[in-house]
Amino acid sequence: MNGFQTQPGESAEWALANGGLLLHDRDGGLVVDPHWPDEYILDPGSAASRLAIFDRVAPVIRGCAAKGFDAIDLDNLDTAGRFTDAATGRIDPGGVLQLARMYVREAHELGLAVGQKNAAQLAATGRSDLGFDFAIAESCAVYDECAAFRAGYGEHVLQVEYTDALPAGFDAVCDSADRAPLTILRDRPSVPRRRRLRLRAVPRRGLSRLSRGVFPPRRHWAADRGAAASGSRSAARWLQRGWGSAGRSAGRAGAHPC
DSSP, rough: BBBSSOOTOOOOHHHHHHHHOEEEESSSBOOOEETTEEBBOOOOOHHHHHHHHHHHHHHHHHHHHHHTTTTEEEBBTTTTHHHHEETTTEEHHHHHHHHHHHHHHHHHHOEEEEEEEOGGGGGHHHHIOOOOEEEETTTTTTTTHHHHHHHHTTTOOEEEEEETEEESSHHHHHTTTTSEEEEEOOOTTTOOOOOOOOOSOOOOOOOOOOOTTSOOOOOOOOOOTTTTTOHHHHHHHHHHOOOOOOHHHHTTTTEEEE
16 A cells, blocks of 8 residues: 555645645646656655645555455655655655554554555654564565664564566576565566466465455464564564465465565
8 A cells, every 4th residue: 555655546635635745846737756646645744744644645544454454554644755856746754764664553452563665765764763663675685685684573473576677587586595575476467367377395384364365374483572572562463473375375466486
């Protein structure tokens, strides 16, 4: 789920009803994500705006808990470092982190674990200060960021590489010393496919369901005792139960685990 910019298909609604909560450039125009042109950037620069944004996004978190999800991940934390020019729209990095802390607290109170999505430079802060329980690192082999995520989250990292953006073959990624214990290769559309997979190795640990039908069953995982110290007891128990049978469930979703 997006935590720091609008959800796809909701930008017009935000602009109409909550335009003051969106980031503007120097000329007063709304700032869009250049990679996702249908998504506006949220502006958590003041306490009032953070609370209003939170009130708008929190029902999505509550909905995930009500539907039985174990965890959520918050996308676009990297907005804290991507919008730095006042002419084109400058965001307050501190406001982004404070908003993240509000989301994490809400999720933990609902018994959900919370994943940091990307933003390797914030891995240590995300883990120790903001209270994230694990990280999802997209294309960290491409950007040489896997070690940073491992330093911040240890084994609590799901590394996702994509078939159209590999620096070398997937075997080389799997053989890398700093890859995450759970590393998968996906096609870009992320559409489940019916096919049998030939796996190099089935990981002993996997990720429980972050999205319905992708990472379902749970198994145990010898998590360090401090892994979710800042989270709720439910989130800590989820981490200790583990990442689940990722080899089997990732295969159903069309992903290749190492």
